[in-house]
Amino acid sequence: MSFKNFILGLIATFGLPWLLLIVVPFAKMRNIEPVFFDETKDGLTGVYTPERAGRIANGSEVYGANGCYVCHSQVIRPTYAGSEIWRDDWAGQKKDADDKDTRRISNVWDYNGEPIAHIGLTRVGPDLSNAGYRLEKKAAQFGMTAEEYVYTRLLTPRSFVGNHWSTCPSQPQLFSKPDAYAQEKAYIVKSDEGEKGKEKSYVPGKSAKALASYLLSLKKDDPIPDSMNYRRVKTAAN
Numbered sequence: 001m002s003f004k005n006f007i008l009g010l011i012a013t014f015g016l017p018w019l020l021l022i023v024v025p026f027a028k029m030r031n032i033e034p035v036f037f038d039e040t041k042d043g044l045t046g047v048y049t050p051e052r053a054g055r056i057a058n059g060s061e062v063y064g065a066n067g068c069y070v071c072h073s074q075v076i077r078p079t080y081a082g083s084e085i086w087r088d089d090w091a092g093q094k095k096d097a098d099d100k101d102t103r104r105i106s107n108v109w110d111y112n113g114e115p116i117a118h119i120g121l122t123r124v125g126p127d128l129s130n131a132g133y134r135l136e137k138k139a140a141q142f143g144m145t146a147e148e149y150v151y152t153r154l155l156t157p158r159s160f161v162g163n164h165w166s167t168c169p170s171q172p173q174l175f176s177k178p179d180a181y182a183q184e185k186a187y188i189v190k191s192d193e194g195e196k197g198k199e200k201s202y203v204p205g206k207s208a209k210a211l212a213s214y215l216l217s218l219k220k221d222d223p224i225p226d227s228m229n230y231r232r233v234k235t236a237a238n
């Protein structure tokens with residue numbers, strides 16, 4: 001093999017994938033222009049700004065640092081790449097008759113304010129794009145506040161009825177044992193290790209609070225411009 005062919009081979013093997021997988025997508029993502037609402041179609045004016053309430057930036061960091069993205073995706077794929085847009089509680093809200101149909105495909109603005117877009121590596125667990133809704137509903141079902149439910153879930157995912165086979169790992173590093181002088185609220189959590197049914201109280205640390213706030217913010221229900229055409233059912237934005 002001549003030296004020239006060797007260099008050409010190197011470029012073809014590493015240069016081309018680098019160009020197509022990194023440089024081109026990066027350039028495309030950088031070029032995102034603001035999207036405007038159309039008054040006649042959307043009934044709204046101005047620039048589309050994604051709305052989410054919660055500790056997005058720090059929560060997203062905790063989510064990344066604890067490897068949640070390894071098992072959980074956060075992307076509703078376009079119809080050419082998957083069929084989750086039809087899934088009532090993944091792609092948005094549609095399950096109950098009183099829910100507004102918010103099902104839609106993910107877009108780049110969905111990760112606004114997050115240091116990394118956690119689209120995820122695998123789908124061992126459910127997609128969390130709209131987890132906020134599901135967590136609130138589950139919490140109500142168990143008669144808990146949303147935060148209380150998320151803390152218990154994070155510490156003992158198997159402690160809930162119907163969830164005894166969960167493989168979502170417990171995150172004890174985010175909690176501490178209550179100390180006598182602690183000012184924070186302790187949560188009573190049914191422990192599933194050791195003695196069966198034994199109740200223990202734990203105090204969620206700063207990271208647990210940020211993560212819970214982040215998880216509860218995961219709702220893709222804000223009005224998006226008609227021009228983006230990502231909605232399952234195209235209705236006026238408001």
Ligand code: HEC
Pocket residue numbers: 063066067068069070071072124125126127131134135153157163166167168169171211215
């Ligand atoms: C080893 C894979 C794995 C990892 C890592 C993992 N999970 Fe899970 N997770 C699962 C599985 C499987 C389920 C479904 C069973 C259940 O509901 O517990 C689940 C369910 C959940 C749910 C409930 C989703 C719903 O739709 O009701 C939440 C919330 C959640 N995980 C959060 C997390 C967070 C936060 C982390 C990181 C701290 C994490 N998971 C890490 C596997 C994983």
